[in-house]
Amino acid sequence: MTYKSQRIAYLFFATSMLLLSLQIVYGFIMAFAHMGYDVLHTVVPFNAARATHTNLLVVWLLSGFMGAAYFIIPEEAERELWSPKLAVVQWAALVVVGVIAIVGFHFNWWEGRKFLEIPRPLDYLVVVDVLAFLLNIGMTAFKGKRLHTTGMVLFVGLFAAALLYLPGVITFENQVRDSYFRWWVVHLWVEGVWELILGSMLSYLLIKLTGIDREVIEKWLYVIVGLTFLSGILGTGHHYYFIGTPKYWLAIGGIFSALEPLSFLGMALYGVTMARRGGRNHPNKMALTWTVGCAIMSFVGAGFLGFAHTIPQVNKWTHGTLVTAMHGHLAFWGAYGMIVLAMIAYAMPKLTGRKRYSGWVPEWAFWTSNLGMLGMTGAFAVAGISQVYLERKVGMDFLVVQKALQVHFLGLVLAASLFTIGIVLYIVNFIGYGLPRAELGDASEDADDDNLVPAAAE
Amino acid sequence: MLSKSQAKLFFLAGTAVFSMAFLALTVDSLAQVPGRSNEAAMTPAVVRGKMIWDRNNCMGCHTLLGEGAYYAPELTRVYTRRGPEWMRAFLKDPNGMFPGERRMVAYKFSDQEIADLIEFFQWIGNVDTNGFPFKPDLAPPAPAAPVGGSRLASAPSTYKTLCNACHSIEGQGGKVGPALDDLRGRYDAVTLDKWLSDPQAVKPGTAMPNLKLSPEVRKELVGWLLPTK
Structure with missing residues (x-):
């Protein structure tokens, strides 16, 4: 840790850990409901569990991005954070809004718009909160000695994400128009500007962990985010096949969605190549494992599975089935969950001065969570493809098909248990790091192992 | 070999070009929405039905236009599939219609709310969705009606x-x-x-x-x- 104010990141990382744990709990509630054990129906009906599960995901990722920004931007701008106080207030506000939203879901207080369920009054608070965040990192960047490309791409990504939240705050009476603009938020986030955030975090971690020249890494960062927008903007079209929008979206969405894996393939090659070429033998192997893992899994989940599901001839049958859940789980995990966990794995030794990155706990955390998530993806795939054939292609009754699918949710629960073990280990390790230490905030600090030859593990 | 400034130009130019293309297509799509969604038929009852749909987060279990969750049936064409009588009886007591099956939240809708929801489903059933949901292509052929007319x-x-x-x-x-x-x-x-x-x-x-x-x-x-x- 070079600057004292980077410590703020810890608050956001800890929040992410807590919300991720809760997200898993709600995932299990839904998996059991799908198996026929909807025992919490009167307390947490499926739609409440679903809204909670997905919103917790969005908030823990955003909290992770914010923490990452508070950690990265001071280094990229080479100065302390503009206002650490505002950052703490902004964190507290985020938590309060999040808690109210999640509790509200359980009392039927929401908007029924997938991923944007947070009710309107809270939307405005989110906007204010994000503006405070952007002001803080913006001023830090602006007042800094310089702002490297990585920091700038991160800032632009976060700024554009805030801007794109606005179409989600408009009320539409026509369901078609409502849906059209809902994807401006959801799609242009996850397959657009969030990839800027992902790309810049990846590039930051690769610079720090591999020791490869910043210029080289940042050049490829431009190429990757360039490919993202080249494919991802018109790739929004894959959400416009069947919602009442013109037929030409089938062609446009189909072609540009097919290009979307390119940016993820770019990221995977980038991560692997840079990690192999890197001359530096960074002691924090786990951070590098998560970073390269993220680059690869985002290609598999977001790139490849997304491609397979958005071909119009396939999507015609899979649209609105569990196949979407299959793609969604591995995509969010690989692209966004893993980059946040990579960032935390990198930042925690810096923040606390403790080196808990070797030994079986962090290693098993990585492998069991990833194998668990791959297993879950497999279970969703079997359930989803069966649903497509029985319900959509043969025309069997919905509930009859769902009964037949119950057994696959047992598989899901087993894989999810493995995943949960991995996350528990990760969080145990996180807690073991303890709180950040103020005295580390000094540029001359020796514990900064980015510049060290392998240090002996604690 | 590609330089950093060329890479930056690729990013900026690509983003600009494709954003403009997207905005142009959006203008065209939105112009077609009233016709394709039969907006003229969107009565106040339809809009009230849509608000009931949103307020209760029906998308948290069902899909509409194929969007939502996968726990309950797709409802875009529910009006033609079930008809208003069935829907009214169902919405009065969702779990009475499928005893012992997967449960829907018992919303206790008023007769007015049920009527609004049915109007909403009737309207959305006529939206031109480019064919979605598609007719099952592997379904066993329906038996021919018996000679002499069907009972x-x-x-x-x-x-x-x-x-x-x-x-x-x-x-x-x-x-x-x-x-x-x-x-x-x-x-x-x-x-x-x-x-x-x-x-x-x-x-x-x-x-x-x-x-x-x-x-x-x-x-x-x-x-x-x-x-x-």
Whole structure:
């Protein structure tokens, strides 16, 4: 840790850990409901569990991005954070809004718009909160000695994400128009500007962990985010096949969605190549494992599975089935969950001065969570493809098909248990790091192992 | 070899070009929405129905236009699939229609809210979705109507709108409940009437819902289901 104010990141990382744990709990509630054990129906009906599960995901990722920004931007701008106080207030506000939203879901207080369920009054608070965040990192960047490309791409990504939240705050009476603009938020986030955030975090971690020249890494960062927008903007079209929008979206969405894996393939090659070429033998192997893992899994989940599901001839049958859940789980995990966990794995030794990155706990955390998530993806795939054939292609009754699918949710629960073990280990390790230490905030600090030859593990 | 400034130019130019293209297509798409979604038919009742749909987060279980969750049926074409009578009976008591099956939240909608929801579903059923949801292409062929005309033609309207959703006659209709082709010999008029008025009393645990039919409607159904030759 070079600057004292980077410590703020810890608050956001800890929040992410807590919300991720809760997200898993709600995932299990839904998996059991799908198996026929909807025992919490009167307390947490499926739609409440679903809204909670997905919103917790969005908030823990955003909290992770914010923490990452508070950690990265001071280094990229080479100065302390503009206002650490505002950052703490902004964190507290985020938590309060999040808690109210999640509790509200359980009392039927929401908007029924997938991923944007947070009710309107809270939307405005989110906007204010994000503006405070952007002001803080913006001023830090602006007042800094310089702002490297990585920091700038991160800032632009976060700024554009805030801007794109606005179409989600408009009320539409026509369901078609409502849906059209809902994807401006959801799609242009996850397959657009969030990839800027992902790309810049990846590039930051690769610079720090591999020791490869910043210029080289940042050049490829431009190429990757360039490919993202080249494919991802018109790739929004894959959400416009069947919602009442013109037929030409089938062609446009189909072609540009097919290009979307390119940016993820770019990221995977980038991560692997840079990690192999890197001359530096960074002691924090786990951070590098998560970073390269993220680059690869985002290609598999977001790139490849997304491609397979958005071909119009396939999507015609899979649209609105569990196949979407299959793609969604591995995509969010690989692209966004893993980059946040990579960032935390990198930042925690810096923040606390403790080196808990070797030994079986962090290693098993990585492998069991990833194998668990791959297993879950497999279970969703079997359930989803069966649903497509029985319900959509043969025309069997919905509930009859769902009964037949119950057994696959047992598989899901087993894989999810493995995943949960991995996350528990990760969080145990996180807690073991303890709180950040103020005295580390000094540029001359020796514990900064980015510049060290392998240090002996604690 | 590509330089950093060239890479930056690629990013900026690409983003600008494709953003403009997207905005242009958006303008065109939005111009087509009123026609394709039959916006003229969006009465205040339809809009109220849409608000009920949103307010209760129906998308948290169902899909509409294929969007939502995968826990409950896709509803874009529910109006043609089920018809208003069935939908009204269902929305009055969602779990009564499928006893012992996956549960829907019992919303206790008022008659007005139910009417609004049905209007909303009728409207959305006419949106041009480029064919979604598609007709099952591997479905077994429906049996041809028997020579001499189908008996269904003479069915009471209650049969056509409610019973038909689960039961079949001459191979036509739903497959959730048993076929009702020949009930004679299995039921007499008194038992069948009792069955229709309270299925659980006749066969505890049955999936047959109590549709709260009036005695007149039951009489009409029994008379049609058990014709005296």
